[in-house]
Amino acid sequence: MVEAMYYSVDPYMRGRMNDAKSYISSFETDKPIEGGVVAKVIESKSSDFKPGDLVFGRLPWRLQTVVAVIGLQSINAIIAPASYYLGILGMPGLTAYFGLMDIGKPKAGQTVVVSGAAGAVGMVVGQIAKIHGCRVVGIAGSDEKINILKSDYEFDDAINYKTTPDLKKALAQSCPNGVDIYFDNVGGEISDAVISQINFKARIIVCGQISLYNSSEIPTGPRLQPQLLSHSALMQGFIVSDYQNRFGEGLHQLVKWIKDGNIKYMETKLKGFDQLPNALIGLFKGENMGKMIVEA
């Protein structure tokens, strides 16, 4: 039996609320939502875990849960705060690492644009790109986010899409050599603007489309194929679970960067189980900086 300490609240959960075939099954009505949870062991009939141990699991949104040992992973709160296993040392950190490294293939001197730059994935993408010597430009939705990205996270530039009248023009100024890698967390018109600025052989990582997840109709926009064709560009959908057999490699590298002070991390923590719905809705309003978490 485990007791939840931190619940992960993530944009992909919105997709599980649709009745549509996808890479992950839909949530079932009249059953609890499930997601990443950091929990403390209360009672154990297994020799693998003892009361007080901290674990990570994909667990139901419940205060206490009885769960099979096979669904739990031991976590080490000495390396980093326990909640980091929902963020930088969990799914969002691994998403940033494998998406950027495996599809983006950053090279020193290239320009990387990341949307949702102040989110759980985006801020890690930007820092990994900086480690690789790239020029990094973030797109986010408030001046507070923009300031933090530039001052604390060393982004070369950051653009507030909500207050910038002409995003294409702003991007052209921030990316004087064009865009080599676009790490897309949001989709929609922000992505249209970035994709209009890509260089030959650009790589576009389609990691999230948060601006579209609440659409009730099929969203339309400019057709992208002519732009991809004329630039020999690649656009690839990214799902972190495709990299499951390489998670160890990713975590090893992320832990090293954190220990060496090369990567910082941020969380937005709401307090109390009953904040879970607000936290999820808040994601779609951009209310979080870094990882959105609910503390039990």
Added chain:
Amino acid sequence: MVEAMYYSVDPYMRGRMNDAKSYISSFETDKPIEGGVVAKVIESKSSDFKPGDLVFGRLPWRLQTVVAVIGLQSINAIIAPASYYLGILGMPGLTAYFGLMDIGKPKAGQTVVVSGAAGAVGMVVGQIAKIHGCRVVGIAGSDEKINILKSDYEFDDAINYKTTPDLKKALAQSCPNGVDIYFDNVGGEISDAVISQINFKARIIVCGQISLYNSSEIPTGPRLQPQLLSHSALMQGFIVSDYQNRFGEGLHQLVKWIKDGNIKYMETKLKGFDQLPNALIGLFKGENMGKMIVEA
């Protein structure tokens, strides 16, 4: 001095008539159009070529041209008809080979859909996919094309997009296991229908967008990123010149398949230099089966 025998007429030429930055420079006004030409040497000051030799070059649309030796490539009309060096043994054949093999990565049992299936590239794509044990479905614009693809080119199925009321439904019937590889020569609504049927980890080769080349406004359509994301799918722009240093490998394989009887080829030949404009316009009306060529 060379005398043109066969002029290659290709969809990409339309793009060179726009005043837009692309992977290949725009045509200049008051200068002849240039493109792939098979020609016969008339006079030669070089020991590399003698009168009567057949050559391929990117040459102006002129009956006779004086050209530097460095721009010419010797061709061997014993292996295949000389005009094949504009098609199956030229840019279209190499496009089919590298696009399908390098981006598509066909595996036995997978389903490959190709649009523009009766064109210079499409019919080669389908046959290479068949060689690799794939189910192959072509999309083309006339019943004559459909019949030839199915009876002479052994496509498993072919769909006439001009007479099919519901393309998505027709594709679902022709591709009961979904679409693993989409080789796209045409773009637009045909591609929307195919992309709606892709499987997890599908590969989309964006090779041509002939349905859009004459658009004067930016074409719009359903946003593709959500579909790419939920299927971990890859979409990549393909330009054959990116593979220049591997042309030898491609030609070697294509020659072998032709000799072994594994690949057939077709041409639509218009006769006379003054047919060049009609040939180019005809491409956009789908008047060709196989490679569009003008014989001098």
